[in-house]
Amino acid sequence: MNSNKKNKLIDTFFYGWGFFSTLIGLILLGLFIGYILSIGLGRINLDFFTSLPSRFPHKAGIYTALMGTLWILFLTTLFAFPLGVAAAIYLEEYLKKGWFANILEINISNLAGVPSIIYGLLGLQIFSRVMGLGGNLLAGSFTLSLLILPIIIVSTREAIKAVPQSIKDASYAMGASKWQTIWYQVLPASFGGIMTGVILAMSRAVGEAAPLIVVGALAYISFVPTSPMDEFSVLPIQIFNWISRPQPGFVITAAAGIIILLLITFLMNFIAIYLRNKYQNKYN
Amino acid sequence: MVFQRDVIYLWCSKSIHGILGKLIEKSIEKGLMLSALATVLTTVSILGILLVEAVDFFRDVSIFDFLTDTQWTPLFDDKHFGILPLLSGTFITSLVAIVLALPLGLSIAIFLNEYAHKNTRKIFKPLLELLAAVPTVIYGFFALVIVTPFLQSFIPGLAGFNSLSAGLVMGIMIIPFISSLSEDALFAVPKSLREASYAMGATRFQTVFKVTIPAASSGIIVSVILAISRAIGETMIVAIAAGQQPRLTLNPLVPVETISAYIVQVSLGDVPHNSLEYQTIFVAGITLFAFTFLLNNISFRLRKKYREKYE
Numbered sequence: 059m060n061s062n063k064k065n066k067l068i069d070t071f072f073y074g075w076g077f078f079s080t081l082i083g084l085i086l087l088g089l090f091i092g093y094i095l096s097i098g099l100g101r102i103n104l105d106f107f108t109s110l111p112s113r114f115p116h117k118a119g120i121y122t123a124l125m126g127t128l129w130i131l132f133l134t135t136l137f138a139f140p141l142g143v144a145a146a147i148y149l150e151e152y153l154k155k156g157w158f159a160n161i162l163e164i165n166i167s168n169l170a171g172v173p174s175i176i177y178g179l180l181g182l183q184i185f186s187r188v189m190g191l192g193g194n195l196l197a198g199s200f201t202l203s204l205l206i207l208p209i210i211i212v213s214t215r216e217a218i219k220a221v222p223q224s225i226k227d228a229s230y231a232m233g234a235s236k237w238q239t240i241w242y243q244v245l246p247a248s249f250g251g252i253m254t255g256v257i258l259a260m261s262r263a264v265g266e267a268a269p270l271i272v273v274g275a276l277a278y279i280s281f282v283p284t285s286p287m288d289e290f291s292v293l294p295i296q297i298f299n300w301i302s303r304p305q306p307g308f309v310i311t312a313a314a315g316i317i318i319l320l321l322i323t324f325l326m327n328f329i330a331i332y333l334r335n336k337y338q339n340k341y342n
Numbered sequence: 343m344v345f346q347r348d349v350i351y352l353w354c355s356k357s358i359h360g361i362l363g364k365l366i367e368k369s370i371e372k373g374l375m376l377s378a379l380a381t382v383l384t385t386v387s388i389l390g391i392l393l394v395e396a397v398d399f400f401r402d403v404s405i406f407d408f409l410t411d412t413q414w415t416p417l418f419d420d421k422h423f424g425i426l427p428l429l430s431g432t433f434i435t436s437l438v439a440i441v442l443a444l445p446l447g448l449s450i451a452i453f454l455n456e457y458a459h460k461n462t463r464k465i466f467k468p469l470l471e472l473l474a475a476v477p478t479v480i481y482g483f484f485a486l487v488i489v490t491p492f493l494q495s496f497i498p499g500l501a502g503f504n505s506l507s508a509g510l511v512m513g514i515m516i517i518p519f520i521s522s523l524s525e526d527a528l529f530a531v532p533k534s535l536r537e538a539s540y541a542m543g544a545t546r547f548q549t550v551f552k553v554t555i556p557a558a559s560s561g562i563i564v565s566v567i568l569a570i571s572r573a574i575g576e577t578m579i580v581a582i583a584a585g586q587q588p589r590l591t592l593n594p595l596v597p598v599e600t601i602s603a604y605i606v607q608v609s610l611g612d613v614p615h616n617s618l619e620y621q622t623i624f625v626a627g628i629t630l631f632a633f634t635f636l637l638n639n640i641s642f643r644l645r646k647k648y649r650e651k652y653e
Contacts, residue, residue, distance in 0.1 A: 069547045076453025079446045080466055083473050083517045090484045144377035152371055153378070162378060164642060165385050171568065171638035172631065173575025175602045176388060178609070179627045183391040187615065204384050211381070235363060237370050258475075265477025268577035268602065272609045272623075294479040294578070301483055301582055309487060316480050327475050331468045 091320065098313025106314060110280050111296065115307030120315055123296035125282045126195075126275075127264060127322075130292055133199035134206065134263045139256055141203070142210030149211070150218045151240055170208035177205045178272025186274050193274025196286045201273050202266060206259035213255020217248035250337025254330045261326035265319070267294035293319045392631060395624030402618055408625070414588035414599075416622045417608070423622070425629055427588035431505065431598035432630075435580050436573040438509025438594055439516055443569060446513075447520025448562065454521070455528040456550050467522070474518040482582030485511040490583065503585030503597040512579050519569040527561020527648065528554055560648040564641045571637040575630060577602035601630045 109119025149166075153159050181201030191197035221244050229239040245252075270292060271277075277299040279291040291299075293315060300312035400408070403423045411424025450470065454463045489507040494500045500507075531554050539549040555562065577600075585597025586607050599607070605623045613619045 065545045065548065069545045072547050072550075073453070073457050076449050076457055079449035080453055080458075080470070082446065083514050084469055086514055087473060087476070090488060093488055094483075141377050141380060144374045145381060148371075148374035148378040152374060162382065164639075166381055167642045168635065168638050169381055169384060171571050171634055171641075172388065173577070173602065173634055175575065175577045175605050176392075176627055176631050176634075179605070179624060180384070180388050180391060182609075183395075183624075184387060207381065207384070235367055237367050261475060265475075265479070267477070267479045268581070268606055271606055274609075277610065294477050297483070298479050298578065298582065301479075301486065312483060316483060319477055320480060323475055323477060324472070327472060 094313045094316050094320075097310055098315075098317050101310050101314035102317060111278055111291075111299075115300075115303075115305055115311045118300070118308075118311050120293060120296060120318060122279045122282050123291045123293045123315075124318070126279070126290035127292045129195050129283055129286070129290060130199050130202065130270075131260060131264055133195060133286060134202040135256070135260055137199060138203035138206050138210055138259065142207050142256075142259075143214050143252060145207070146211045146214035146218060147240060147244075150215050151236070151244070166208050166211055170212065174205055174266055175268045175272060177201055178269030180204065181269060181273040191287075193276065193289055194287050195283055195290050197273050198270050198275055198290065198292075199286070201269050202263045205266065205269060206263050209259040209262060210255055213258065214248075214252050217251025217255065218244060220251060221247045250333050254333045254337070257326050257330040257333070261323050261330070264326070265294055265323055267292070267298050271295060271298075293322075388631070392624055392628040395621045396628045399618065399621040399625045412590045414604075416619050417611075421618075423625075424590075425601075425626070427590045428599060428601045428604055428626060429629070430590050430592060431580075431584065431588065432574050432600040432602070434592050434594055434598060435505040435509045435512065435584055435600055436570060438506060439512035439573045440566070440570060442510055442513030443516045443520055444566060447517045447565070447569070448524055450517065450521035451524035451528055451562075452550055452555075455525050456546060456554065467525075470518045470521055474515060476515070478515065478576060478578040479582070481511050481515055482508075482579045485579055485583035497595065500595050501585070501597050503583060503587075504595050505580075505584050505598050506594040508580045508582075508584035509594065511583070512573055512576055515576070515579070516569045516572055519572055520565045523565030523568065524558070524562045527558040527565065530561065530648070531557045558648075560644050564644045564648070567637050567641040567644075571634045571641070574600075575602060575634050577606060581606045601626045 106119050107124065108121050109117060110122055112118040149159075149162060153162065178201065181197055181204075185191050185197035185200045186193060189197070191200075225243050225247060226239055229243045234242065275295055276289055276291045277295055279289065281288075283290045297312050297315045297319060300308045300315060408423055408425055410426070411422050412426055413422035413424050414427045415422045450466075454466060458466075485507040486503075489511055490500065490502060490504065493507060497506075535553055535557055536549055539553045544552070580600045581603040584600060584603065586599050586603060587597040588599040588604065589596065591598065604626050608619065608623045
């Protein structure tokens with residue numbers, strides 16, 4: 059009886075501890091964001107979006123960095139999306155089991171675990187130096203494309219896997235070829251899942267600073283890039299630059315920049331979660 | 343006559359169509375294969391560029407010095423190339439992160455999987471994943487501007503840059519890595535095992551710690567290994583909040599420099615290409631890559647093993 063009571067007590071205690079653990083990270087993040095909002099929100103106005111970076115914290119804006127981020131986002135998606143989806147289709151629908159499949163499998167799992175800064179070194183050597191691109195948008199977006207490629211491949215494979223065999227069989231029975239089946243049946247059926255993965259990968263690319271710094275993106279830039287061959291900065295690097303400055307005023311400017319970057323990231327994540335919930339149970 | 347001609351025409355067009363169709367199908371397959379091979383090419387390139395620069399580097403610096411010298415000062419006049427200070431910086435920040443994230447992440451996984459209502463789980467799982475979605479430069483700001491001043495209010499010797507704040511904030515970031523993968527591992531444990539335990543009169547807590555966790559142990563280990571791998575490669579948090587002073591120490595209260603932060607530091611400066619200083623970032627890179635490669639491979643093998651276990 060006594061030991062029974064004790065065990066019940068332990069059980070109740072652990073319930074409380076588990077609930078606390080689940081909340082603590084979120085509460086801390088909430089507090090951090092609250093603090094950022096309290097010091098940065100007042101700094102955000104229309105000028106903040108349209109001003110160039112400046113030596114003076116109250117004049118500095120995110121115009122050039124925001125444009126750089128949009129460029130990077132567009133170009134990275136342009137390269138990584140078709141490449142990732144194509145690779146995933148091959149792995150899931152064409153590749154037969156064997157040593158070659160094993161190598162590809164291990165390789166992608168490894169690539170997903172390579173630190174982003176290593177991709178930066180790859181981009182620096184191959185794109186910036188050997189291909190002679192320097193620190194321009196093309197070099198930056200090539201680098202980030204390779205970085206998010208494993209994420210897109212893994213999530214696209216999951217999405218394709220979820221399409222029931224019966225749909226493919228029906229398509230084959232109508233005389234469709236393999237590619238016709240994939241193009242007209244499998245891809246449309248797994249569209250939601252694929253988009254979820256792609257948006258999550260894009261949100262990862264938006265937040266990356268380290269690999270772009272290594273590739274040679276600028277910490278200070280006074281013009282807006284107008285072509286993929288232009289040099290650039292992005293929001294995370296601009297924020298990093300403001301954090302590193304000694305003048306106290308830049309903490310406020312950094313906080314304001316962080317609010318914008320967080321908004322973009324969270325928005326993308328919420329869209330991804332929404333899509334996932336919408337399409338997840340389609341075939342169950 | 344007309345009828346016969348139509349049949350021949352139909353036959354020809356069909357076979358041309360067939361040949362053309364097959365050709366298209368084949369070339370599509372080849373194109374898709376090339377995309378998949380791009381991933382292999384990426385790995386080969388990473389290994390290639392790191393090795394080439396590292397080999398060049400070791401023509402000027404002996405491997406013995408690299409592994410045993412206790413100073414890392416490639417950017418000073420008195421140059422030393424000992425990797426140990428960067429390794430200790432990477433180690434201590436990651437250790438702080440794991441010490442925070444492991445108990446929390448595991449408790450979350452147990453709570454959501456064994457205790458919580460299904461709807462609670464549905465709400466918290468995506469919310470927790472947000473923790474990993476916040477850009478790391480923002481976490482760096484949190485560590486430097488919020489956590490360090492807060493900790494300084496009751497830890498007197500804490501420097502403005504230190505591995506403690508950087509590690510703690512990194513710990514918050516990697517919570518979802520541990521909780522999410524551990525939860526999958528716990529989820530994969532067959533219900534029959536739990537029911538057998540309950541039938542013996544065990545409480546939830548006893549069942550979790552004596553039956554479910556041992557059964558899911560390899561999956562939990564995988565989650566921890568991946569979290570460690572993520573922590574040692576993490577860059578912006580440590581570059582912002584842990585400092586830029588390579589120092590052979592395990593004291594979490596003083597400024598250090600991690601491998602990744604060093605690469606960022608050099609990249610921000612003006613180091614001429616093909617110089618020894620330039621090569622140091624690739625040597626630092628290959629050291630980092632070696633560790634994460636090892637950890638990722640161990641976790642891949644373990645994951646394969648436990649997937650087979652209950653299938």
